[in-house]
Structure formats: C-alpha cells, structure tokens
Amino acid sequence: MKVHIIPSSVGSSSRHQILATYVINDSVAIDAGVLGLLSPLEAQRRVRHVFLSHSHLDHLATLPIFIDNVYVHGPDCPTVWGSPQVLETLQSDLFNDRIWPDMIRLSGEESPFVKLESLSPELPVEVEGLQITPIELKHVVPVFGFLVEELSTGAAVMFVSDTAPSERVWEVANLTPGLKGIFLESSFPNSMRWLADKAAHLTPELFRSELSKLQRPVPVYVIHVKLAFEAKILEELQALKLTNLQIAEPGTTLEFV
Numbered sequence: 001m002k003v004h005i006i007p008s009s010v011g012s013s014s015r016h017q018i019l020a021t022y023v024i025n026d027s028v029a030i031d032a033g034v035l036g037l038l039s040p041l042e043a044q045r046r047v048r049h050v051f052l053s054h055s056h057l058d059h060l061a062t063l064p065i066f067i068d069n070v071y072v073h074g075p076d077c078p079t080v081w082g083s084p085q086v087l088e089t090l091q092s093d094l095f096n097d098r099i100w101p102d103m104i105r106l107s108g109e110e111s112p113f114v115k116l117e118s119l120s121p122e123l124p125v126e127v128e129g130l131q132i133t134p135i136e137l138k139h140v141v142p143v144f145g146f147l148v149e150e151l152s153t154g155a156a157v158m159f160v161s162d163t164a165p166s167e168r169v170w171e172v173a174n175l176t177p178g179l180k181g182i183f184l185e186s187s188f189p190n191s192m193r194w195l196a197d198k199a200a201h202l203t204p205e206l207f208r209s210e211l212s213k214l215q216r217p218v219p220v221y222v223i224h225v226k227l228a229f230e231a232k233i234l235e236e237l238q239a240l241k242l243t244n245l246q247i248a249e250p251g252t253t254l255e256f257v
C-alpha cells in the first residue's frame with residue numbers, strides 16, 4: 001500500500017503540513033485540504049474516492065476545486081464519503097451557490113459533478129481494492145479516524161486526526177493484525193495543554209499517552225503539527241525518545257507491505 005502525503009505549502013520549504021490530504025494507491029484520498037492543488041492534473045483525475053474525516057476547513061478546503069478540476073461531461077464522477085453531519089455541512093455551508101456553485105444540485109440536473117455517500121461508525125466500505133472503516137474520535141465536531149486495509153496484501157494503516165484522547169480507535173488498532181503504520185496528530189506544545197483541551201487536540205505528552213494504549217510496536221507518523229508551534233512541538237516529540245516515532249514529511253510516499 002502506498003500513502004502519498006500531499007505538500008500544502010509553497011516557498012523555500014514545502015515540508016510544512018498546513019492542509020491535510022493523503023492519497024492511497026493513487027486513487028483514494030483521505031481528506032481534501034490540499035487535494036485540488038495536486039499536480040499534475042492527471043494525478044487528481046486518478047483519485048476516484050475522497051473520505052472526509054470531518055468538516056473543518058483544513059480537511060476539505062480544496063474539495064470544490066478538486067471536483068471542478070476533474071469534471072468531465074458524462075456519467076463518471078468522483079465519490080465523496082463522509083458522516084451525515086459532514087455531508088450536510090457540504091450542502092449547507094460549501095456547495096450553496098454563495099461560497100461555491102451547488103455542484104450537488106447540479107449533479108442531479110446535469111451530468112454529475114460528484115456523488116455523495118454516507119459513512120456509519122465501524123461499518124467498512126470497499127473501494128479500489130481497499131477496505132476503509134470509519135472509527136469515531138473525539139473532537140469539537142463529529143470526526144472519523146480511518147482504518148485502511150489493502151485487500152490483496154492485508155497491510156493496514158490508520159489515520160487518527162483530529163482528536164482528543166480516545167479509546168475505541170486503539171482497541172481497533174490492537175485488533176488489526178496487519179497494521180503497519182499509524183498517522184497520529186500532535187497539534188499544540190505541552191505549554192498549551194489548556195488550548196489543546198478546548199480544541200480537542202493532542203500535545204506531545206498526550207501523544208505519548210495515546211501511544212501507551214497501543215499493544216504492539218508499529219511505526220507512528222506525526223501529522224497535523226500547527227505551523228505556528230512547529231519547532232517546539234517537534235522538539236518535545238523528539239524528547240520523548242519513542243523508538244517508533246517518525247515525522248511525516250509532506251511530499252513523500254510511504255510504502256506499507
């Protein structure tokens with residue numbers, strides 16, 4: 001299984017992860033924060049399914065751009081998956097003819113721009129040779145983590161962002177024999193625990209506490225590091241001296257077998 005971390009910054013360094021999108025095996029995206037800026041355009045056209053973790057802007061900002069970019073006249077269109085709350089947000093707050101043309105309505109009147117599909121907690125769906133299971137996390141809005149399993153190899157990865165301390169996702173992780181990697185957020189430095197608690201995010205200390213719930217050695221990739229606090233967060237994470245800790249580098253492609 002290949003996981004490409006799409007870069008979301010420009011200038012002297014592209015390693016900052018400001019917006020979130022992960023593309024799996026070229027055809028399935030987790031979140032759409034930066035999906036609509038992926039280059040070349042053919043790489044966007046290969047993405048047939050988009051799974052949205054939740055409704056916050058850094059996870060769906062370029063979804064309308066992506067749908068616009070890949071539209072062709074005819075019956076084929078990408079499918080966007082999300083919880084009922086996320087799909088309602090897309091309709092009321094994004095595709096509403098004020099922020100962006102109502103591509104949902106237009107999909108019923110013309111050749112479709114997008115197809116919407118609802119997700120339910122822990123009810124897996126199969127697309128593009130992958131089984132994807134949404135798992136409820138704890139955030140200020142309803143949010144899913146995703147367990148992604150490649151059917152041909154049994155390799156699995158888990159995306160855990162955005163979240164406060166949780167339990168169920170780790171129970172599922174411990175029950176997944178093919179788990180090869182975890183993407184876990186760390187958004188604020190330890191000194192801002194008060195804000196992390198209010199925003200339902202993790203600090204490095206909470207990051208370590210979450211990993212203590214994992215019962216096997218699995219590589220863990222740090223994601224969702226707030227740019228304003230990046231240096232301090234990375235310093236505090238490195239100080240944990242966790243042997244399985246990796247810093248997720250935007251622009252890289254990771255392989256899990």
